[in-house]
Amino acid sequence: MSSLTRHSVAATNRGKRYLPTEKNLKIWKLDKEVRTMLMNIIKSCLATKDTMGYGSDLLGLMLEACAAEGGHNPILSMDEIIDECKTFFLAGHDTSSHLLTWTMFLLSTHPEWQQKLREEVLRECGSEVPTGDMLNKLQLVNMFLLETLRLYAPVSLIQRKAGSDLEVGGIKVLEGTVLTIPIAMIHHDKEVWGEDANEFKPIRFENGVMRAGKHPNALLSFSNGPRSCIGQNFAMIEAKAVIIVILQRFSFSLSPKYVHAPMDVITLRPKFGLPMILKSLEM
Numbered sequence: 001m002s003s004l005t006r007h008s009v010a011a012t013n014r015g016k017r018y019l020p021t022e023k024n025l026k027i028w029k030l031d032k033e034v035r036t037m038l039m040n041i042i043k044s045c046l047a048t049k050d051t052m053g054y055g056s057d058l059l060g061l062m063l064e065a066c067a068a069e070g071g072h073n074p075i076l077s078m079d080e081i082i083d084e085c086k087t088f089f090l091a092g093h094d095t096s097s098h099l100l101t102w103t104m105f106l107l108s109t110h111p112e113w114q115q116k117l118r119e120e121v122l123r124e125c126g127s128e129v130p131t132g133d134m135l136n137k138l139q140l141v142n143m144f145l146l147e148t149l150r151l152y153a154p155v156s157l158i159q160r161k162a163g164s165d166l167e168v169g170g171i172k173v174l175e176g177t178v179l180t181i182p183i184a185m186i187h188h189d190k191e192v193w194g195e196d197a198n199e200f201k202p203i204r205f206e207n208g209v210m211r212a213g214k215h216p217n218a219l220l221s222f223s224n225g226p227r228s229c230i231g232q233n234f235a236m237i238e239a240k241a242v243i244i245v246i247l248q249r250f251s252f253s254l255s256p257k258y259v260h261a262p263m264d265v266i267t268l269r270p271k272f273g274l275p276m277i278l279k280s281l282e283m
C-alpha cells in the first residue's frame with residue numbers, strides 16, 4: 001500500500017467517528033448520560049460547598065483546587081474534571097472487581113489455600129473489621145493476590161506509541177509505531193517465571209514481588225514506570241479488605257454451573273460469570 005493510500009485510509013477511519021452511524025449514536029447517547037450524571041453530582045457538590053465543603057474525595061479535591069484560583073483560569077475546566085472522573089471510574093472499577101472475581105475463583109479451586117488464608121485472617125484480625133496495621137501483616141493474603149494478578153491479570157495488554165525514532169532491544173522502532181506489551185503472555189512465560197509459570201503457586205512471592213520472577217519487573221499487572229497504575233496501592237488495600245471480610249464470614253466453592261471461559265474485553269472476566277456456593281461460618 002502506498003504511503004498516500006495508507007494516510008487516506010487512516011484519515012477516513014479517523015473521520016468515521018464523526019458520522020452518525022448506529023454505533024456512534026449509541027456512544028454519543030451514553031456519553032451524554034454519563035456527563036449529565038457527573039454534572040449533577042458536581043452541581044450538588046457546588047451547591048453545598050458553603051455548609052459542607054467540597055469533601056475529601058477526588059472530585060472534592062479537584063473542585064477545591066480550581067476554586068483556589070478564585071475561579072479565574074482554573075487549573076482544570078469542567079470538561080476536564082468530568083473526564084478525570086470518567087478515567088478513574090473506568091480505570092478503577094472493572095479492574096478491581098475482576099481482581100476480586102479471580103481471587104474468589106482461585107480460593108474456590110484451591111480450598112487448602114482458602115483455609116490457610118482464613119487462618120491467617122482470623123489470627124491477625126479476629127472477627128474485626130481490619131485496620132491498616134492488620135492488612136500489612138497478612139503475608140499469605142498478599143502473596144495470593146499477587147499470584148492472582150499474575151495468572152489472571154485484569155488488564156492483559158497495554159500499548160505505547162513511540163514519540164520519536166528509537167531502538168528497543170536492538171530493534172529500530174519508528175516514531176508513531178504502536179507497541180503492544182502483552183502482559184498476560186509475559187505472565188505465563190517460562191523464561192520469565194520458570195518451568196512452573198502456568199501453575200498456581202503464591203509461594204513464589206514469599207521474598208517479594210521483585211524476586212518472584214527472573215526479572216525484577218516481571219509482574220506487570222499495574223504496568224511500570226511513570227504511567228503505571230496510580231491506584232495500585234488503593235486497589236491492593238481494597239482487595240485485601242474485601243477478601244478478609246468474606247473469609248471471616250463464609251467458606252465457599254464453585255457452583256457446578258461454573259464454566260471456565262476467561263474472556264478479554266478490555267479487562268479479563270469470566271464469560272459466564274462466577275456462580276458460587278457460599279456457606280455461613282456463623283452457625
Ligand code: HEM
Binds near residue numbers: 099159221223228235
Ligand atoms: C486490580 C486493579 C487494577 C489494575 C489491575 C490496574 C491496572 C492498570 C494498568 C495496567 C494501567 C496502565 C495502563 C496503560 O499504561 O495503558 C493503569 C493505569 C491507571 N489506573 Fe489502574 N488498575 C487497577 C486499579 C485502579 C484503581 C482502583 C484506580 C483508581 C482509583 C486506577 C486508576 C488508574 C489510572 C488513573 C491510570 C492511568 C494512569 C496514567 O496514565 O498516568 N486503577 N491501571
